Amino acid sequence: MSKPCHEMGEIFAVRRVGAYTEFTVIAPGIATGFRPGHFVAVAVGGPDTGMILRRSFALYGANTTEGYAGTVQFVVAAQGPGTRWLVQRTVGEKLDLVGPLGNPFSLPAVSDSGPVPAVLVGGGYGAAPLLPLADALQKQGSHVEIILGAASADRLFGELAAKRLVGQVTVTTDDGSAGQQGWVTDALAATIERVGATAPDGARAGGARPIVYACGPMGMLRAVGDIARAHGIRAQVSVEEAMACGIGVCMTCVLPVVGDDGKSRFLRSCVDGPTFDAERVRWADVGALPADLVGADAMGH
């Protein structure tokens, strides 16, 4: 795990993308440790603000070598006072960042039957961490397909970048304003079957079983996990859970997760996630206190 840095980063670029704002910020310490799936926690409101908690965003990319040495990128949706303040920032202003945080996606080991093909599913700006992941997967030889979905066209993120990266991109919107009308899960089963039958070089079926990666709202992640399980394949998901600290001390962002020992515990999305094996998350119990959770018996008194 890379050690997080606390940096004041100058905003290098701000770009409006539909309903979102994409930031490129100079933060060499964070950029150095970046792996796809990491996130960054950003202070909002300025030094005398009444908004005392950071906002967390999945990192969309980092550049440690080329022209923009030491920059990181993330995508913000203006949803409340903190993010509204953030999207009003301009080039040259500084942002207070902590990162890289969390556990990145784990890349599948190349199996005997070749590199593992992957289907990446992004809901809204949940697509952001999947694009550098797609790049990393392709670099190790995996065949990658991407499904992007959102409520409407302006809430899609990364369609063009995804198309530049991989051959097959499927887009869905709830209202049909872009791509197919429907949900990402409508397209997932067919994509898994197609990818499973296609080895990276276009050879016939019999290659490695595909893996699914997803980032987006809880309901979508749960549905993606269900479809992957129905196909007997793994899904690794990145959750977007509300966090107060992002570094593992506040204990607010917990989810009920089954451990290696078969016992369930409340795990912190920030330091034990945000990437989880979909099968380990007890989706139906999110927001509840299941009686079989370790330590639930002590809560009665």
Added chain:
Amino acid sequence: MTDMTARLGHLTLPNPVLTASGCAGYGRELHQFFDVADLGAVVTKSIQLRPRSGRATPRMAETPSGMLNSIGLQGPGIDSFIEHDLSWLQSVGARTAVSIAGGRVEEYAELARKLANHPAVSMLEVNISCPNVESRGQVFACDPTASSHVITAVRGVLDEAGDRTPILAKLSPDVTDITEIARACADAGTNGLSLINTLLGLVIDTDSMAPALGGVTGGLSGPAIRPVAVRCVWQVHRALPTMPILGMGGIRSGLDALQFVLAGASAISVGTAVFGDPDAPMRVLGELEDELGARGFSSLADAVGFAHLSEDARARRRKKVVNA
């Protein structure tokens, strides 16, 4: 250079800045940002006898200059804590104030027994802002007799073990007269007081039109509660001038910390500020030292309770500083 040595009763700390219980885990996470051995002490998240899952989510709501939390004391239980967490704190050389919590007087005593004479424990902070299961869930800290029973029990265990580790009773501000509880704890043999715990609050989510937190009510913390905390420190210092106070509640800067010191705190805890700035404790320490120096204090001890002095006494002290 200001002498930042802090005294909490018979315990001397190299500086007065501690973490606050529940805001720093057991130290490991913050150690990525600074050496926790540089703190006055790490105050651990409250530990209980058994592992606890904590409450259902949502556990947090941001509020104006603060936050409301309802974690439910999630933790591994005392045995796992001693084996894995206290030993880690010891391995990095951190001074540690272990915060203990329970639902019965006997649970506090049992926790004290487990920790008695442990070389890594510098202090015991007794979190009495817990529901007393033997008194229909009334919070210990809201009742002088119940508070006194807990402190007497913990004191008794340590005395029996020949352990001189100081006890700090952590009080709730949600009482009519905090000095009454403070006196009860003092009479029961506490060595100091931690002031203050969170205030009980509630946020309604206007979309769901229901309480925002899974636990319904939660503890309010952050700068929003600072004036309440400074008032509590002020009142208790006035009532019990020799009782050491660890002050906390919304401290985010050196000037915030200075208010607590001037009101009577011998040391301070940085709590919720850590969530927004993991470097806050060491930053506050540096700022506090600068602010004391800027006001002519050669030592932290000279500033403790300074705001209680009469105008004449304050003027005499300032003149002495200018002439020095």
